[in-house]
Amino acid sequence: MRTRAAVVYGLNQRFEVKEVELADPADTEVLVHLVASGVCHSDYHHITGDQIARLPMIFGHEGAGVVERVGSKVTHVKPGDHVVMSYLPSCGTCRWCTAGQTNLCDLGAHTVTGPQLDGTYRFRDDDGVELGQFCLVSTFSEWTVVPGQSVVKVQPHHRLERACLVACGVTTGVGTAIYRGGVRPGEDVMVFGVGGIGMNIVQGARIAGARRIIACDVEDWKLDKAKGFGATHTVNPKERDPVEYAMELTWGVGVDRAYEAIASPETIGQAVRALRKGGTAAVVGLTRHDQPDIPVNPSDFVLWQKTLTGSLNGGCNPRNDIPAMLAMWESGLLDLDGLVTREYRLEQINEAYEDLLAGRNIRGVIRYEWADGGVPA
Structure with missing residues (x-):
């Protein structure tokens, strides 16, 4: 079949939106008609070479849509089901x-190699060039074929143009606060970077019962936005040293938990220094695969017993946590609508990334169709 998709052919090249050929799903795969896809920075890291991926590739990993067809061995979803993608099968x-760490499944090694799990490709352009699938899902395509392990069935009343955010940004942020970072009621928390991930760490910390939630960002409008998601204090590092601010606010003790959603050496170092004795810092942002050393004194770990950890998809189990977080949205605990700064057509995908890189969006969303069958203006 034919589908519109956004293809990147080489490092640092722009997206080319074009019609490509999509093969039928194999026995263990699912054909999905996408409704929406979030615009995440992680894709861009693979386009610039910060992270390694096989190009050409159709990117996008934060998607939701409707099942059109399933392979003969797929039994947990059927045509017509509404699904959210899991970018980590x-x-x-x-x-x-089996240890409950499904976000670390061995299948994750296939997410940037290009072909599907069986080593063959589903997308080709009109010149016969095989096009890789980012995270095996390629949600920057109106139609896509994905492994059965990569779709999570959700309730049909959830609006898919917002439910798509739970495929990555929400699970990563909220899960990091609750699971990987382990916020406990009454604790003090600091979040470095309140974009699409950091804003969800803020609301995850609020849900977990944090006392103080300090949002740190260079964009004042994002800091103002963070207050609506649960931030009790804000600091712009252009105006004040964030570590000094955290120490002053906690009477020299430091915060219990610090979350770093930028992944620069400077901010990782700041997150560790802002901690109290025995505190935990979690790195969530994706950066270069050959990132230089971070400015952290080993004595912080030995003498102050601090912990520095990482977070992949927030430590979530997608099959359980995607429906759970959508239920939290339904109950009013989670805000998904407030995360979306702007919606785009697929043809505007380069503009969407320009806005993201310029700091103009919390989350942009590619909309493939409206409820009435139309598309964004």
């Missing part, structure tokens, strides 16, 4: 899955 049988 889980086999259910490897060491990590």
